Amino acid sequence: MSTGDQREQHLRYLQRAVELADHGMRSGDGGPFGALVVRGGQVLAEGWNRVLATNDPTAHAEVTAIRAACAAIGSFQLTDAIVYSSCEPCPMCLGAMYWARPAAVYFAATRDDAAAGGFDDSMIYDEIGLDPAARSMVFRQLPVAGAAEVFSSWTDKDDRTPY
C-alpha cells in the first residue's frame, strides 16, 4: 500500500471515530468521544464514551474500545493493532495505551479542541508530573508492612505470567 493510500485509510477510520463520538453524545451515553481498534484491516472493536450511561468514570471511548478489542481477541495485548480516536487521549487513556501496547495511535481533534468543549485534560497532564505531595488532590504514601514484599512474592512466583 502506498503512503498516500495508508493515509487515506487512517483518515477513513478517524472519520468513523468522529461518527462514533457524535453517536454516543446524541445517545446521551457520555461526552463526544469515539474510538476504534483495527488490526490487519479488520475492526476489532468500536467504542464511545459511556461515562453517563454506565456511571463509570473510566468508560472513556478509548478504554471502552480497548477493553472490547481485548475481549474480542482474548488477549490483554493489542500487538500490531492501531487505535483510532476522535480526540487526543487524556492521560488515563494514554496510560491505557501503554499497557495495551498497540503499534500506533491516531487521533483527530486535539486536547485544545476538547478544552474548548469543557474537557480540560491539561490540569491532569500537569498534575501527573508533580510529586504526589504537591498535587491538588490529596495523595499520601504511608508505609505498611508487607506492601513492598508482595513484589518479591510476585517475582518468586513460579507460574506467573509476566505482563
Added chain:
Amino acid sequence: MSTGDQREQHLRYLQRAVELADHGMRSGDGGPFGALVVRGGQVLAEGWNRVLATNDPTAHAEVTAIRAACAAIGSFQLTDAIVYSSCEPCPMCLGAMYWARPAAVYFAATRDDAAAGGFDDSMIYDEIGLDPAARSMVFRQLPVAGAAEVFSSWTDKDDRTPY
C-alpha cells in the same frame, strides 16, 4: 477522631489493600496490586488487579475498585470517598482518580517498589510529558472534518449532563 486515630484507620485500610494484592496475585488474576474505596467508614468496593483473569489491560486494582464503587453508589463521581491502594497508582490509574474525583488517595508501596517487581511505570510517566510526536509509541494527529465540531455540538446540547 484524633489525627492519630485517623492515621491508624488509613493504615488499616492500606493493610487490607495489601491483603487484596496478595490474594489477587495468588489467585492468578494478575499482578500484586489491591485497592479499596471507602466513604464515611463504609467500604464501597474492593478490587485487585485482574488483567490476566479478564484479558483487560485496564483492569488494574484501582480502576477495578473505582468501577465497582461507582456501580455500587450509582454515580460516576466518588465525592467524599477515599481510595486506598497497595501501591502508588500508575499514570492510567492516576488519570482515573482525577475523573472519579475522590477526596483523597492513600497508597503504601511506591513506584520504586513496583519497579523492583518488574512493573516499571516510570517510562509511562516520562512519555506522558512528551509531545505526542516525540513519544516512543507512534502518536499521530491527522485533521478530520467534524472532529472539533462535535465539541460545539456538545456545548450546544440542551440536555447534556456536564461531567
